[in-house]
Amino acid sequence: MSELSLAYIFHQQQLLVDHHFQLPRVESLASDLQMNTGDRVIARDLLEDEPIPKGLQLVPIRQLLTLWDTQQFEHASRAIQLLEWRKNHKFCSHCGHQTHIHPSEYAMICPSCRYHQYPRVQPCVITIITRGNDEILLAKNAKNKTNMYGLIAGFVEVGETLEEAVRRETLEEVGLKVKNIQYLASQPWPFPSNLMLAFRAEYASGEIELQEEEISDAEFFKFDQLPEIPFKGSIAYAMIKHVIEGTPVADDTQKWL
Numbered sequence: 192m193s194e195l196s197l198a199y200i201f202h203q204q205q206l207l208v209d210h211h212f213q214l215p216r217v218e219s220l221a222s223d224l225q226m227n228t229g230d231r232v233i234a235r236d237l238l239e240d241e242p243i244p245k246g247l248q249l250v251p252i253r254q255l256l257t258l259w260d261t262q263q264f265e266h267a268s269r270a271i272q273l274l275e276w277r278k279n280h281k282f283c284s285h286c287g288h289q290t291h292i293h294p295s296e297y298a299m300i301c302p303s304c305r306y307h308q309y310p311r312v313q314p315c316v317i318t319i320i321t322r323g324n325d326e327i328l329l330a331k332n333a334k335n336k337t338n339m340y341g342l343i344a345g346f347v348e349v350g351e352t353l354e355e356a357v358r359r360e361t362l363e364e365v366g367l368k369v370k371n372i373q374y375l376a377s378q379p380w381p382f383p384s385n386l387m388l389a390f391r392a393e394y395a396s397g398e399i400e401l402q403e404e405e406i407s408d409a410e411f412f413k414f415d416q417l418p419e420i421p422f423k424g425s426i427a428y429a430m431i432k433h434v435i436e437g438t439p440v441a442d443d444t445q446k447w448l
């Protein structure tokens with residue numbers, strides 16, 4: 192009998208785990224994505240019409256963020272991003288020929304023109320803006336129907352520095368200018384394939400003016416009068432705690448605090 196592999200089996204944005212939220216072991220299939228971790232770890236999508244195996248359950252990946260440690264979550268996050276990337280690169284983007292899976296690297300190769308396609312990461316900046324010693328800016332996303340207030344965030348554009356992205360996003364979304372931009376930490380975020388880069392900045396000038404398609408409300412809140420904030424495990428939560436309580440955003444073992 193062949194050895195079993197530890198399996199990341201996804202169905203949409205849910206992962207198959209047992210009742211202790213641990214990964215199952217399965218027999219590997221030729222179509223599995225082999226995770227280059229040195230041991231037997233595979234990733235695949237739940238097969239068409241395959242029932243959920245007995246003793247296992249599908250759990251949203253976002254929920255695992257609150258149940259697992261950072262490293263476990265980041266492995267699952269890598270697995271789903273690689274699977275998505277493989278599904279979306281079945282053909283060469285240069286000449287249109289069907290691609291092959293590279294035997295040892297995370298790459299899709301075109302047998303016709305030899306073009307190699309690698310997974311791409313989308314850099315995103317997320318910024319906590321302070322005013323004085325006891326206020327932070329929090330904003331409500333227009334698409335979010337809850338009462339949760341988060342931080343200013345957006346994609347980095349081609350040809351832009353991270354600091355320029357912080358200044359541009361803040362100006363676009365809330366009409367404010369910021370100064371003293373400082374890098375804090377980063378977090379891979381698999382929805383779909385982002386790298387969140389966390390910054391803090393100080394309010395410099397301007398009046399709050401909302402970009403209404405993106406932001407439905409934004410205010411400076413006193414530290415002791417915060418509204419509902421993002422959940423523990425998110426980088427936004429760690430950034431808010433960092434500014435208010437002085438805790439590190441991520442410690443040396445990369446655990447989110």
Ligand SMILES: [Zn+2]
Binds near residue numbers: 301302303304305
């Ligand atoms: Zn090609």
